[in-house]
Amino acid sequence: MLDSDVVRQDFPILHQSINGKPLVYLDSAASSQKPLVVIQAMDEYYRAYHANVHRGIYQLSEKATEAYEAARRKVARFINARSWREIIFTRNATEAINLVAYAWGRHNITARDKILVTEMEHHANLVPWQQLAAETGAQLAYIPLDENFCCDMAAYEAMLDAHVKLVAITQMSNVLGTIVPVREFVARAHAVGALVLLDGAQGVPHLPTDVQSLDVDFLAASGHKMLGPTGSGFLYGKRHLLEEMPPFLTGGEMIRRVTWTGAEWNDLPHKFEAGTPAIAEAIGLGVAVDYLSRLGMENVRQHEVNLTRYALEQLSQVEGIRIYGPQQVERRGGAIAFNLDGLHAHDVAAILDREGIAIRAGHHCAMPLHQKLGVVATARASFYVYNEPAEIDRLVEALDMVRRLFER
Amino acid sequence: MLDSDVVRQDFPILHQSINGKPLVYLDSAASSQKPLVVIQAMDEYYRAYHANVHRGIYQLSEKATEAYEAARRKVARFINARSWREIIFTRNATEAINLVAYAWGRHNITARDKILVTEMEHHANLVPWQQLAAETGAQLAYIPLDENFCCDMAAYEAMLDAHVKLVAITQMSNVLGTIVPVREFVARAHAVGALVLLDGAQGVPHLPTDVQSLDVDFLAASGHKMLGPTGSGFLYGKRHLLEEMPPFLTGGEMIRRVTWTGAEWNDLPHKFEAGTPAIAEAIGLGVAVDYLSRLGMENVRQHEVNLTRYALEQLSQVEGIRIYGPQQVERRGGAIAFNLDGLHAHDVAAILDREGIAIRAGHHCAMPLHQKLGVVATARASFYVYNEPAEIDRLVEALDMVRRLFER
Amino acid sequence: MDDLYREIILDHYRNPRNKGTLEDATHTFQDDNPLCGDRIRMDLKVNGTGVIEQVRFDGEGCAISQASASMLTEMVLGKSLEEAKAISKQDILDALGIQLGPVRIKCALLSLKVLKGALYGLSGAIDEEE
Amino acid sequence: MDDLYREIILDHYRNPRNKGTLEDATHTFQDDNPLCGDRIRMDLKVNGTGVIEQVRFDGEGCAISQASASMLTEMVLGKSLEEAKAISKQDILDALGIQLGPVRIKCALLSLKVLKGALYGLSGAIDEEE
Ligand SMILES: Cc1ncc(COP(=O)(O)O)c(C=O)c1O
Numbered sequence A, B: 001m002l003d004s005d006v007v008r009q010d011f012p013i014l015h016q017s018i019n020g021k022p023l024v025y026l027d028s029a030a031s032s033q034k035p036l037v038v039i040q041a042m043d044e045y046y047r048a049y050h051a052n053v054h055r056g057i058y059q060l061s062e063k064a065t066e067a068y069e070a071a072r073r074k075v076a077r078f079i080n081a082r083s084w085r086e087i088i089f090t091r092n093a094t095e096a097i098n099l100v101a102y103a104w105g106r107h108n109i110t111a112r113d114k115i116l117v118t119e120m121e122h123h124a125n126l127v128p129w130q131q132l133a134a135e136t137g138a139q140l141a142y143i144p145l146d147e148n149f150c151c152d153m154a155a156y157e158a159m160l161d162a163h164v165k166l167v168a169i170t171q172m173s174n175v176l177g178t179i180v181p182v183r184e185f186v187a188r189a190h191a192v193g194a195l196v197l198l199d200g201a202q203g204v205p206h207l208p209t210d211v212q213s214l215d216v217d218f219l220a221a222s223g224h225k226m227l228g229p230t231g232s233g234f235l236y237g238k239r240h241l242l243e244e245m246p247p248f249l250t251g252g253e254m255i256r257r258v259t260w261t262g263a264e265w266n267d268l269p270h271k272f273e274a275g276t277p278a279i280a281e282a283i284g285l286g287v288a289v290d291y292l293s294r295l296g297m298e299n300v301r302q303h304e305v306n307l308t309r310y311a312l313e314q315l316s317q318v319e320g321i322r323i324y325g326p327q328q329v330e331r332r333g334g335a336i337a338f339n340l341d342g343l344h345a346h347d348v349a350a351i352l353d354r355e356g357i358a359i360r361a362g363h364h365c366a367m368p369l370h371q372k373l374g375v376v377a378t379a380r381a382s383f384y385v386y387n388e389p390a391e392i393d394r395l396v397e398a399l400d401m402v403r404r405l406f407e408r
Numbered sequence C, D: 001m002d003d004l005y006r007e008i009i010l011d012h013y014r015n016p017r018n019k020g021t022l023e024d025a026t027h028t029f030q031d032d033n034p035l036c037g038d039r040i041r042m043d044l045k046v047n048g049t050g051v052i053e054q055v056r057f058d059g060e061g062c063a064i065s066q067a068s069a070s071m072l073t074e075m076v077l078g079k080s081l082e083e084a085k086a087i088s089k090q091d092i093l094d095a096l097g098i099q100l101g102p103v104r105i106k107c108a109l110l111s112l113k114v115l116k117g118a119l120y121g122l123s124g125a126i127d128e129e130e
């Protein structure tokens, strides 16, 4: 079991007060905080061995290269990729998805094809496909949600045919918390010859994720949502797919040879990493992955199941609250969207901030989903390894106060 | 004047020994080292106020947003952009150039058009244009170098006609050190209606750079080569050009509104910054820019002129050395490529490393240029604010030793 | 907390002044802030001497956006067109009397943006600060 | 420094063994490392009993790449095809007897890659370590 009291010691940022009240950070779905080991690894890098990687014939550069590539292997092991060559470092999950939309999509999607996404996608896993569809004439279709905020699998099955070339789905909704049955999605997509891109921005930080057992073709994730630094994220792709794809960004590092008239590409994964990489960021992400592995992703998940169960129980006591998302903790993660009857989420978040409680309010980059929910904004509390039940109590108390303030 | 003794105190990495010898870091053209203030600013960010930016209604997020956007304004001022809206943060210079190649190039270049680059471009400012030319059928032509390793301006003029749509040139060669007469390039390009993209990866860190007086249309730069963190770089673009361009990467942050069928884009510069940005990196870059401004870019340049003059004098004494690049320090920066007669640059670099001296050896991501020079590789020493004449003495001594070793 | 949701703001939010629409508006404009879903419409009736005789706002959104719209209608009523055009961001922020972060400031200023849109008859009349 | 450029390496570099080409090679292959510009060609003459009777290398590049090629020719001469195929990366690194960083290791192993290419008659026969 994960002991959040112990874990909290590792996160310097949590030990501060906001308006004289201890900070309660409930916005990890937007970006997680970083343990000291991650911060220190980057600090150490800059103080002791920063240099550009891969081509240096001196010790700083060799050490930097080793650390950078070791981080890639850690990430590969973390999601059980077959090879480190299947991991491409990106700035964030958004860039990872765009890489696929450009380097795979622009070369494989035609006007006859269909792309499926769910109704609860984050803009990062929606707008790139809208753009691809608009450019190629392909059709983008939405797999609907059922009344329990889960994907309607019968509808999905009915939408699948030989024209479907890509199914791009989130592993876990950043609004509803809904966990998607990825294996089922993949089996059915593969049966009609479609590829599956999994948006793991929310899933990878919170759920044990094994790309071989899930059998997804692409997986995008955000390093900064899984205890890693800003500017870090990655794309996993099955090797044969990545091999077949042309490069995306071009320039240094990603070439084998350049002549006056053209270029040959470097081996994977370098083919997709043009220019000086985000070295400190990759190293930091590697340390974050070590940290999560040490906690154990099963423990991380269990901790969040416990918190989410408690939160759902407690929040449902708040007068006039409406919670969006599945009630069963097995089917959901620890991002809980809600509204207080008659109040705008912004007002709720602003008053909570005065109480030292950081939650997010808005459309959470999922405007179509909010349209479906019939609201312009929701408030969202989200949990991670460092959160504890007492913080949920503080949230609930503060929400009661919000109610009282506006009812006065 | 810049006192490198004082400056060196600010760079923790320099105070170490390699193989028992004090480190001499002469590879700043690949990536510069970072002053303590930059390292600490990022550390402080993660320890005290990390949160996702722009949409947060709580204090950590507001503080992070303010710091992130303040960094953008610092960068805008550093290069004298008209507005902070003209600065787009990227991972590196390569991404900045690719952004233009995709979002401007794919929509403005046709088979009838010509793109001009110089013979000394880094792959980052070459391969994206080769790819664009290959995709569109446009012609890519090379502005030749003269015998003094400078651009042949008469040849350039002869190449200009109404079909030229883009002139993509480096501000300073990362191999030859050659400084390009940007204003002249721009005036002539604009006269035929062509835009100019300036690759400032080497220029911006080392030369006072004023985009308004240079009148370039786009400027790409690497944060990590100008005392900033890895994962940082930026694109400057004239506002009306950026306004007209469609977005490049799509997803969260860069939209104003998303519906089931499409999206409206956010204002500049956010339109071009999809997903969670590299926040700590931008903040670090802002501090780096402050640091450089405090030193004064005129002083930085003068310091490097002095070092380069001394280095050219001293190096030319080394037996069997061949230096590639202009002899006049006014026409060049502090990246000095050379070879020792009969020796491979790799061997030179490897032996120097044993002496604690870090230089680079290879094609420096400029293979066509090396083909032109008639060599497969060069050794390169490059200077920055923390280098001093005594280090050049160490380099020269070590080169003499290399000679002796191989002549034995 | 009361420094953020001062009684006057809550009062304008709970009891908005001049809420509704005008059938015979001479100037009208609407805009929204998609980030938050705040929406404001302003209808003005300007008489022959250039004085704002009637004003109504309609909309939905957070307390800050709705309260500031309500306050703004009180500020412009009886003013000349020129006087109304001169209302600045700072005037609104002063009326609200609170410190706002970068996100909330957009909520606070949406009504002014809409007012200016109505007065100038076009959108984007006031640009974001540079 | 002598641990990197041991006398034996410098000797092979200054006085390469079996340098040149074979007119009547039965196996030949060439490859380069564009990162450094190292280039190696290997010509082998294998007799009827499958023994490597003659070997020549040609090329240019850094001392490590050329010395390792020279050493490799000595290692394979007189060996059977099977024995030659069994030569491992570690064998080369042991022969060089030095510690190499990630960039230089490619220089050191280029000749082995070329040898394997010649023996198997195809490129990419030995893959990069995963
Ligand atoms: C489900 C989901 N997908 C994608 C993203 C985008 O992640 P990033 O901002 O790191 O690109 C997010 C996070 O905002 C998310 O929650």
Ligand SMILES: Cc1ncc(COP(=O)(O)O)c(C=O)c1O
Pocket (backbone or CB within 6 Å): A252, A274, A275, A276, A277, B029, B030, B091, B092, B093, B094, B095, B122, B124, B125, B170, B172, B173, B174, B199, B201, B202, B221, B222, B223, B233, B365
């Ligand atoms: C002239 C020039 N252009 C572009 C680049 C690419 O910069 P980055 O690796 O930061 O993308 C470099 C540096 O390697 C350079 O020297």
